[in-house]
Structure formats: C-alpha cells, structure tokens
Amino acid sequence: MHLSMHNWMRSEPIETTIARLAKYGYKSIEISGEPEQYDAKHVRGLLDHYNLDCWGAVTLMVDKRNMQSSDEAMRASSVQYVKDCIQLVHDLDGQILTLVPGTVGKVVPDSTPENEWTWLVEGVSEIYDVAEAKGVRVGIEPLNRFESYLITRAEQALALCDAVGPNLGVVLDAFHINIEEADMFAAIRLVGDRLVDFHVAENNRMPAGYGDYDWEKVIGTLQEIGYDGALTAEFVAPVDRTPANKYPNALETNFEGLDIDPEQLKFIIDHGSSVLTEEFYDWLVKVNSETLLPLI
Numbered sequence: 001m002h003l004s005m006h007n008w009m010r011s012e013p014i015e016t017t018i019a020r021l022a023k024y025g026y027k028s029i030e031i032s033g034e035p036e037q038y039d040a041k042h043v044r045g046l047l048d049h050y051n052l053d054c055w056g057a058v059t060l061m062v063d064k065r066n067m068q069s070s071d072e073a074m075r076a077s078s079v080q081y082v083k084d085c086i087q088l089v090h091d092l093d094g095q096i097l098t099l100v101p102g103t104v105g106k107v108v109p110d111s112t113p114e115n116e117w118t119w120l121v122e123g124v125s126e127i128y129d130v131a132e133a134k135g136v137r138v139g140i141e142p143l144n145r146f147e148s149y150l151i152t153r154a155e156q157a158l159a160l161c162d163a164v165g166p167n168l169g170v171v172l173d174a175f176h177i178n179i180e181e182a183d184m185f186a187a188i189r190l191v192g193d194r195l196v197d198f199h200v201a202e203n204n205r206m207p208a209g210y211g212d213y214d215w216e217k218v219i220g221t222l223q224e225i226g227y228d229g230a231l232t233a234e235f236v237a238p239v240d241r242t243p244a245n246k247y248p249n250a251l252e253t254n255f256e257g258l259d260i261d262p263e264q265l266k267f268i269i270d271h272g273s274s275v276l277t278e279e280f281y282d283w284l285v286k287v288n289s290e291t292l293l294p295l296i
Contacts, residue, residue, distance in 0.1 A: 001222065001296045002027040003289055004055045004230035006199075009268065010281045011260040014043060020282060022050035024289040030098065030197070030232045033059040034264075035084040040091035047092070055230045056096035056136070056197065057089045060104075062263045067101040067123040068150055070110035079123045083130050090134040096196050096229070097131065097138045098171045099124070100148070105270060107149045116150060121163045128165050139171035139196025144179040152180045154187040161194060169196035173234065174213065178203045185221050192225050199234040200292065207235040207284045209291030219295050231296065233288045236271045237280070250280040 003026045007017045021029060029047070031038065031054060047054060059065070059082055067078045082099060089097050101120055109116060124140075131138045140157040142148075151157055154170055154177070161168040170191045174184075176199075181187040188195070202211025209215075219231070239251050252275040260268075268275060276284075 001219070001228060002230055003233070003292055003296065004028040004030050005233040005285065005288075006030050006032070006058055008032040008058065008060060008264070009234070009236055009272070010276055010278075011264070011268070012278065014038065015046060016278075018043075018046045018050055018052060020285055022052055024286050025293050026052070026233075026285075026289060028053040028055035028230060030055050030096075030230065031057045031088070031092065031094075033057045033081075033085040033088070033097075035088040038088065040088060044092055054089065054092035054094035055232065056094040056098065057085050057092075058098040058141075059085055059100050060264070060267065061100045061102060062104065062267050064103075066103040066106065068110065068116045068120045069103075070115070070119075075119055075123055079126055082127050086127070086131050086134055086136050086138075089136045095135075095137060097136055098141050098197055098199075099127070099138050100141050100143060102148055102150055104143065104147050104267070107146065109149055120150070120160065124160060124164050124168070128168055132165070132167060137167060137169055137196050139169040141171040141173060141197075141199070142176055142180065143173075144176045152176070154181065154191050158191065158194065169194045171195075171197040171199065173199035173201070174218065175199070175201040175203070175205050175234075178213075185217070188218075188221050189225055195222075195225065195227050195229070197229055198222060198227065198231055200231050200288070201233070201235040205236045205238070207233065207237070207288035207291070209287055215292060216295055219292075231292055233285070235284060235288060237276060237284055239273045239276070241273070247280060250276055252277045
C-alpha cells in the first residue's frame, strides 16, 4: 500500500499540489476528473520531477453529468465524459478510475429502479470496454444517502460488477461506509480482491487522526484481503462559522485569482461550506500523512 491523494478539495495550481504531496511523503495523486483542465504531458513531467506517480482519477459528477438520467442525451454525454477521464488516466500512466455514476447530491430518482439500473448497466458496459482496452481498471464508488440514491453500499456496487464484467471493481470510502454499512469491516472483506481503491477520511470527514477511526484495524483489514493499492486521502474539512471554531485560519476570504468554474466551486462549497486557505489545507495534508505513513 502507498499514500495517495485527491486534489479536487482545493482549487490551486497543480504545481503547488504535487510539490506538497512530495513534501509530506505521498507517492501518487488521484487527479480530478477534468480532462480539459490538464495538459497530461505537463502533469506527467511534474510527477516525474517529484518522483510521484498518477494512481488514477476520480469522476466529478456535477451538474449535467449523470449516467442514470432519464435524459438519453445526458447519459450519452456523461458516458463520453467518463471515457475522456479514462484517456486522461491512460495518458498519465495511471492505473485506476474511480467512477461515481450519478450526479453527486441528486437524491431524487428520475425513473423506475428497473429503468435506471438498465441505463446504468448499459453506460458502464460501454465504459468498461474502453477501460479494458486502455489497461485502466474502473471501480464503482458507493456514496451515502445524502449524496446519492442508487449505489450507497458495497453489495450494490458488486451487483453492478456482476452485471458488467469480471474486471470491474469497487472503490470504498471510509467516510461513506461509516454511514451506510452495518459493518464496514465486513464490507471490505465482502469486496475482497475486487477492491480497486480505498478513500481515506475520518468519520467526520477530517483527515486521518482527527476522528474516531481505528486506522491500524482498517489497514489490517485491507492487508487481510490482500489489498496493495493506494490509501487515497479525500478529507473535506468543514468550515466552522460559529464561535466554537477550532480552526480560525481555515476560511479563505480572498477569492481573487481563484481559477475555478462555478460548478466546481459549488461542488466544494456543498461539501465543506467554503474554500479553505492554503495554510489550513497544507496542515490537513500533513497530519493525514503523519497518521497513516507509520502504519503502512
């Protein structure tokens, strides 16, 4: 196992992100699924400079990205978006793609369960063929009931794997499984060798070490099933706007020069209420590595 990290949680130059990951002992990045945002050759050069790898990418299902939509055109454009993400991973010599099929935050179904499942299987099957040809393994990530209504448990993601193909896998996220699984350790064991990626955050979505997780037990369970991939940090520290705030340096107040489109900004605000300062974010990245690196 090695330590990796997403970069969607704070908008900043990729040069800043990669340099920080190297400084704190991370070995790879799981880059935001925004193929139009990145020059793969440039990013690959940065990773080489800092002796890091691209572990993969994560789909950012915002706005009109929805593979289980009743709108056929939206489904088609969403499938194409995911194919573009696979191409980005391929161009960065990455290994995996984390796929969230539906729009994050959409909790009202479009159609019947049977229709939505059929559309989802069709779309993921089309993606699966492309991913197999490019040597990228796709994992379905269950979210929680407040961010999705269709796939929120490992068992459901495995049902999709069974319907699509033998190499389709599952991505588990410590924050989500803490909400939805009756026994999160049993969920890890159930997924077994079909685990593609493991996302790291505490029960309160802070970095490892600032919640109630027993990380030694989590990592021991991952080792038990033979998992040898990334522990991918995906904490989303909330901004506390009350006098009880423990981190007064967390809130970014200067949005000048923030290079982020409105949809991505909304995505970040929906998850953490605002943009974090570089000082606070840097500390979060550091404490996460200090907690996990001694255990792997």
